[in-house]
Amino acid sequence: DADVTQTPRNRITKTGKRIMLECSQTKGHDRMYWYRQDPGLGLRLIYYSFDVKDINKGEISDGYSVSRQAQAKFSLSLESAIPNQTALYFCATSDPGEGQPQHFGDGTRLSIL
């Protein structure tokens, strides 16, 4: 089983709908992250969390919200989806400290019509 699991893997929905993307991990890491990937733009950080009570905005948080339900679960919501939120979304986890890498899920491909 994957250490970082994202559901769903693919989602097609309509403008204005509320969408939740879920992430769960078995690595025991305290830190969790949500990114979006767009062609030619690399990965951009949406939100990150250092523990259940610590949520931080990233570079592009507008239009998104998150919930850290437990150490192992971190959900990303789009309250009212719009077409320019069509992208590939990744969840990642890490330990704290210098040189600690992030570990990524396989991504959710989201299309908003």
Place this chain on the structure above:
Amino acid sequence: GDSVTQMEGPVTLSEEAFLTINCTYTATGYPSLFWYVQYPGEGLQLLLKATKADDKGSNKGFEATYRKETTSFHLEKGSVQVSDSAVYFCALSDQGSGYSTLTFGKGTMLLVSP
């Protein structure tokens, strides 16, 4: 703020050719540097890392050396294989942010033909 600049792709090579993907960075502190690889349909995987000047990270035949004087972390491989075709991302985490987040380059696609 922090930034990472990578050479644009795609980089197209024949099998067994030598690979270099350039990466330079700007950071306020003393960053840790990473290369990640993304195969089609998958998430990013850590390829190698280095945490201080002159460190060399290596894995699966790939190498990169942390050059503080030129603020660079170029990825190299002596003989690429078709299976190396993927997108490669250079990234840093900065002491100034407590090594809390990663800043990524835009990625470089590598295509290796038989």
